[in-house]
Amino acid sequence: MTDDPDRYRRSKELKRRAERVIPVGTQTFTKSAGYRVGDDAPFFLQRGSGSHVFDVDGNEYVDFIMGLGPVTVGYADERVNRIVRDQLEDGVLLSQPHPREVDLSERICELVPAAEMVRFGKNGSDATSAAVRLARAYTGRDRIAKCGYHGWQDWSIADTDNDSGIPDSVQPYTQSWKYNDLEDLKTLFDEYDDIAAVIMEPMETEGPDPDFLAGVKEIAHDNGALLIFDEVITGFRFSLGGAQEHFGVTPDLAAFGKGIANGFPLSVLVGRADVMRELKDVFFSFTYGGELASLAAAEATLDVLENENVIDHMWDLGETLQTRTETLVERHALADHVEMKGLEPWPVLDFEGGANDPDDYDLALKSLFQREVVNRGVLFNGNHFFCDAHTSDDIERTLDVYDAAFETLSDAIRDDEVYERLDGEMISPAFRRTRHDGS
Ligand SMILES: Cc1ncc(COP(=O)(O)O)c(C=O)c1O
Incomplete structure (x- = not known):
């Protein structure tokens, strides 16, 4: 708990x-109260x-959430804002297309390797759902094999715990399979x-095993299916050409979002020209497209x-953040409970309970850690997204804060006081779980 009862007065x-x-x-679900302690x-x-945010009570934070990923340059960056301001002078939504559509x-x-058309x-969700509709039209088939989270639409959420309001009849058309498990995909x-x-998603909280992504592509193609990469998070972070460029596997279609426009709402569907041309018949159209x-x-x-x-x-x-955090985890003897997962552009701090701990012990540990770091000035949800404005000072400050929070966590575990503290x-569980995960 924070010592100052007024610290979050206006927020409350x-x-x-x-x-x-x-x-x-x-x-947005992950900005809602359930995700804060x-x-x-x-x-x-x-x-x-830049890389910092200020709450309504005037407290400052180093931010690694970055608007849930989109902010790749920095908040309110003048290099972006200047160009946007110029565009405001000419109007933001015209009645016919604008040259910017072609240029971009x-x-x-x-x-982007997969991009023959855009x-x-x-x-x-617009881009992933368009990709799915396009693949269905192109192949004349209905079922989708998905791995990861792909947005709020029926087809994507149908087999998760958050399926209320989605007709049961939709569910069989979405089948989940496990990342880094080619056998599981073959079974489907x-x-x-x-x-x-x-x-x-070409990368989840773990990176791909060698040959995994190429293996997925081969299995999909051998069975007459298309491969779609959801690069909504990895795009414009792993490489300018996305994770597909970084890992050297080109999908048939790919969906981008988040990182491309520094927080402005833009997503991108790209792919093979022969598939993309089907968009003349496949309906993907809305008022603000090309805004x-x-x-x-x-x-x-x-x-x-x-x-x-x-x-x-x-x-x-x-x-730097990954290796130094791992050292801190060791130093505080937390290796059984805390692990830095993910690859460098997207490190994820993960919490785990032991075999004899209560089922929600992982959430309790994450909640306690989150509260400790947020009260010390680091905005945290487990993911770490970076932007141009982040500095090595931000990282040093964050590591100092993690050091102090790990100490609290370690004491609480030793004294069996995690829940009491x-x-x-507690924060809510992540909502990505699918029935396939057995949850
Ligand atoms: C991998 C992935 N795909 C798709 C989406 C959906 O994007 P949006 O929330 O912009 O619709 C998200 C959102 O978090 C995501 O992480």
Whole structure:
């Protein structure tokens, strides 16, 4: 708990007002109250600048959430804002296409291996759902083999714990399989002969085993299905051409979102020209497609990512954070409970209970750690996303904070006081679990 009872006063007031007029208090599940530890955490942020954010009570944080991933240059970065401001002067939504659509599409075709043609959406879900519809139309098949989280639409959520409001009849058309498990994918193809596409995040909290991604592609193609990479998180972070460029496996279609426009709403569907041309018949169309503030932001973002070597910077920061955090975990004797997973551009701090611990011990540990680091000025949800504005000072400050929080965690575990220290307040479980995970 924080020592200052007023530290989050305005946040608490706003939260109470929000809960009266906004279901779950905000627009995005993972920003909702369930993902913060009780009232003892900031809920409302006022502004961001570079790699830092400021809450409505004036507290400052080093941020590694970065708007859930999209902010790759930095909050309120003038290099992006200047171009967007110029576009505002000319209008952001015109009644016919604008040259920016062509310019940005050509640029993406140069950068992304799978991109022979390009379409734009707003949310990542637009791009993944368009890819799925396109694959169904192209193959004449209905079933989807998915691995990871791909957005809020029926087909993506149908086989998860969050399936309320989705017709049961939809569910059999989505079948999940396990990352890094080619045999599991083969079993799905043995069972179903109508799989249109394998859609997957090329990297989850673990990286791909050697030959895994190539193996997925081979299995999909041998069985007449398309391979779709969901690069909504990995895109414009692992490499300018995405994880597909980094790992050297080119899918038939790929969905990008988040990292391309420094927080402006833009997603991208790319793919083989022969498949993408089917979009003349497959309906993927909406009022704000090609909205110009976001296209302008994407051009400016790509300029910074390319000219300032931002991808290398992200890999370097990630490497330091990973190795030094691992050292801290060892030093505090927490290796049984805390692990730094993921690859350098997307490290994930993961918490685990032991065989004799209660089922939700992992969540309790994460809750306690989260509360400790947030109260010390680091905004944390487990993921670490970097941007051009992050500095080695940010990393040093974060490591000092992690050091102190690990000490608290270690003491609480030793004294068997983890739940007591949380005073009944815990974060919600991640909602990615599928029935396939047995949850
Ligand atoms: C891998 C992945 N795919 C798709 C999505 C959906 O993107 P959006 O929330 O922008 O619709 C997300 C969102 O977190 C994601 O992480």
